[in-house]
Amino acid sequence: MKAPRFEYVRPTRLEDAIGALAKHGSDAKAIAGGQSLVPMLAFRLAAPRLLVDIGRIPGLNQITVGGDGIALGALVRWRDIERSDELRRAHPLLVEAVRHVAHYQIRNRGTVGGSLAHADPAAEMPGIAVTCDAQIVVAGVRGRRTIPAAEFFVAALSTALEPDELIVEVRLPPWPQGRRWAFEEFARRRGDFALAGVALFYDVGADGRAANAHVGAIGVGDVPLRLAAAEAVLERKLLTEPLIREAGAAAAASVNPADDIHAPGEYRRALLGVLTERALARAAGLPLRESA
Amino acid sequence: MSERATVQFKVNGKSCAAEVEPRTTLADCLRHDLGLTGTHVGCEHGICGACTVILDGAAVRACLMFAVQAEGAQIVTVEGLANGDSLSPLQASFRKHHALQCGFCTPGILTTAHILLSEEPDADENRIREVLSGNICRCTGYVQIVEAVLDARAAYKQKTAASP
Numbered sequence: 001m002k003a004p005r006f007e008y009v010r011p012t013r014l015e016d017a018i019g020a021l022a023k024h025g026s027d028a029k030a031i032a033g034g035q036s037l038v039p040m041l042a043f044r045l046a047a048p049r050l051l052v053d054i055g056r057i058p059g060l061n062q063i064t065v066g067g068d069g070i071a072l073g074a075l076v077r078w079r080d081i082e083r084s085d086e087l088r089r090a091h092p093l094l095v096e097a098v099r100h101v102a103h104y105q106i107r108n109r110g111t112v113g114g115s116l117a118h119a120d121p122a123a124e125m126p127g128i129a130v131t132c133d134a135q136i137v138v139a140g141v142r143g144r145r146t147i148p149a150a151e152f153f154v155a156a157l158s159t160a161l162e163p164d165e166l167i168v169e170v171r172l173p174p175w176p177q178g179r180r181w182a183f184e185e186f187a188r189r190r191g192d193f194a195l196a197g198v199a200l201f202y203d204v205g206a207d208g209r210a211a212n213a214h215v216g217a218i219g220v221g222d223v224p225l226r227l228a229a230a231e232a233v234l235e236r237k238l239l240t241e242p243l244i245r246e247a248g249a250a251a252a253a254s255v256n257p258a259d260d261i262h263a264p265g266e267y268r269r270a271l272l273g274v275l276t277e278r279a280l281a282r283a284a285g286l287p288l289r290e291s292a
Numbered sequence: 293m294s295e296r297a298t299v300q301f302k303v304n305g306k307s308c309a310a311e312v313e314p315r316t317t318l319a320d321c322l323r324h325d326l327g328l329t330g331t332h333v334g335c336e337h338g339i340c341g342a343c344t345v346i347l348d349g350a351a352v353r354a355c356l357m358f359a360v361q362a363e364g365a366q367i368v369t370v371e372g373l374a375n376g377d378s379l380s381p382l383q384a385s386f387r388k389h390h391a392l393q394c395g396f397c398t399p400g401i402l403t404t405a406h407i408l409l410s411e412e413p414d415a416d417e418n419r420i421r422e423v424l425s426g427n428i429c430r431c432t433g434y435v436q437i438v439e440a441v442l443d444a445r446a447a448y449k450q451k452t453a454a455s456p
Contacts, residue, residue: 103426
């Protein structure tokens with residue numbers, strides 16, 4: 001369908017964008033890549049009176065890699081991440097997850113900030129943000145604040161952003177050398193939203209045991225999840241096939257996905273268990289027999 | 293409400309201007325205001341890929357952006373691929389391999405494959421299939437499409453080698 005009527009402004013200063021959002025409140029929506037918002041408009045699921053195009057505000061499209069971690073500006077596109085040799089070294093999990101975002105053409109337009117603000121429960125970037133303890137920096141009329149990813153996603157398509165606030169950047173903590181990691185997701189067709197997905201990493205201590213295990217899941221709840229039960233299974237342990245099975249079972253047991261038109265909840269739960277096992281096996285470099 | 297705005301950009305090397313409502317997609321602007329009906333509109337919500345055009349060197353879905361967002365951009369549509377009446381090497385390869393039936397999805401596949409091979413003339417079958425997963429064809433089953441793109445690589449490799 002055609003989008004409903006709206007007015008359009010394209011400020012070139014962040015303050016002006018925030019001002020426009022503050023003035024119009026929930027009647028206004030920010031747009032950048034538009035890869036989530038334009039379909040919402042086409043389906044008439046959203047009908048803002050004003051679109052504030054933030055796509056040409058300078059300075060918001062920077063990728064910064066430093067000792068204190070990685071900062072991705074809100075306007076960084078998936079293609080920028082995919083093509084960054086620096087990020088492949090500095091955060092391989094992020095790059096691998098982004099390769100799974102939608103399709104080639106969508107990755108050429110879609111932005112980091114747009115995906116976080118849209119907050120689809122099966123989207124990769126929100127999942128990476130929650131898995132990696134990201135901090136989301138937002139700016140509004142009352143100034144800037146930093147929101148931990150774990151508090152940013154409130155419900156499906158719903159975030160802690162106020163109507164006048166814009167995402168400025170997302171910060172990911174530094175990624176130490178030697179960290180083990182994997183990303184796995186399953187979708188029926190390439191580029192669809194995943195029925196379930198897992199992002200995980202752990203560090204390896206001098207004794208060879210896993211430490212600082214982070215296991216995150218997408219597509220199995222209202223928001224991206226951290227799976228504390230699966231993390232606890234791994235902590236201070238050597239990764240073996242029985243341990244991987246145990247962590248997979250713990251992951252599956254710790255979620256309660258709802259039934260929907262795409263899959264029964266029980267299917268998503270079982271899938272999450274299998275994906276967790278596969279991801280851990282890949283991270284550990286262990287062969288894994290497919291369970292019967 | 294939603295006053296019309298004038299938008300200017302280059303399409304296939306030619307400066308164009310159109311007066312559009314903000315809600316007019318780039319796809320509709322190209323077709324209805326500029327008469328470039330080679331860009332096809334299938335799903336209108338970013339799933340099918342038929343409307344793919346090349347915007348500032350990147351393949352994008354013309355139904356997922358508004359014409360006003362393309363202000364100042366350089367756009368290439370399927371009409372811009374051929375040199376006059378002679379088919380581009382990619383188009384000739386599609387003809388040779390019978391890589392289309394009804395042709396509805398073809399403009400989006402040609403624009404996508406053209407920019408892919410321009411950037412990655414060594415793209416292998418997996419990469420081509422991955423990229424074309426964003427273009428839905430309901431006739432051919434993709435086998436001949438992939439063969440045509442693979443076969444066209446030689447022309448893009450020559451072009452890359454020839455450029456300084």
